[in-house]
Amino acid sequence: MRNLILFLVFATISKGAFALEINVKVIDSAGAPVVNAVVLGPASPGVSPPTQFAWPNMMEQKDIAFSPYILVVPVGSEVRFPNRDRVRHHVYSFSKGNRFELKLYGQDETRHLAFKTPGIVAVGCNIHDEMIGYIRVVDTPYAAITDAEGVARLTGMKDTNGKVTVWHPDLAGGKDIVVPYDSSQAETVAKLDGKTAEHAHH
Template sequence: MIKRLVFSTVFLTLSLSAQDLTITARVTFDKADGRKVNAGQAVVWLSPQDSHSNVAPPTSVQSPRLVQHNKTFEPHVLVVPAGSLVAFPNRDPFFHNVFSLFDGKRFDLGLYEAGSSRDVRFNKPGISYIFCNIHPEMSAVVISLDTPYYAIASPEGELVVPHVPPGKYTLHLWYEGALPEILRALSREVIVSEANTTLGVLHLPQAPLSAAHKNLYGRDYDPPVPASPTYARP
């Protein structure tokens, strides 16, 4: 009886896993002004429309981090499950002051020195634009999701979303600099089935050139002062 129960459980698990599908797509940009656009900055995710469906919990990212190195954030785009604790280690030989004042998560980590790290919990779905209050050239994006079905495009624009159960979903897209109304217009319903495992080619309008962002206090950045302890560590 026990062997039969174990076999039935394994068979059911394998059957359910076999139903999961791999969804593919490709992103291209309309080059209205001839600028070269990195398709690797595009993110696609699928939100199940059936609230009663058995949706797997978001896949955990192993110790998600946005590393500060050479006055950049690495990686530039980070996707995490909502509720994730993200580390912001400073690998530069000088101070940083990481902050975000936008819709996804608002925070100010203050000044912290080389070799130290601070954490932020992204406790709800949203898109957070990350900057440094000392170095205006530094920027990154953290996208926190309540669905495990997402993909970040390769530099060539290829997207692969694994382990998607058949069903009805809302397709969402994000890419650098896109206006909210453009992103809303690109959202649409898709049906995933064994006969429909591709989203096709997603033609995205090129985003406008972004203006220089302000600092933590809503003002223009001061010119760098290399001798300052907030800029370089002696």
């Protein structure tokens, strides 16, 4: 009985300590790699989202555009909105749960805002209608953005099999696509309807 208890304790510790890297390749309808797609792993019980992922919690206004075009942040985190342009910007969003307004501010000024509700935040400028960006607020510790090859790497995952969520605002109607993964496979492929070449942003 004692040996059985020790085995169960060891198995529990080993499972908790075991971390996986899941590679997800995102392509469009033409088979071209999709850059800047968001890939999310499922939340794990007892594992809280970080205060920041591997990139800054920041969306700049630069060259009359938001940079990055797509930003992923943990729920509850604060995002900086620095203005790098010589003109003033009036940044806002009407997205449910994360409505905000940052009234006119000029070059080298910065505003800060905390996002407390998971979801998609469409960001615009009240002065420059062509400016649009997206913030994805997530409640999972597993998030990645695809690179130039369309590949995202989710690190620290616990389950060998499961599902990931893939999203890009310009493809698949801007809806979440859920794709099963198997850690025994070198790569999971997710296909989004639409073509990246048809959109100015990637």
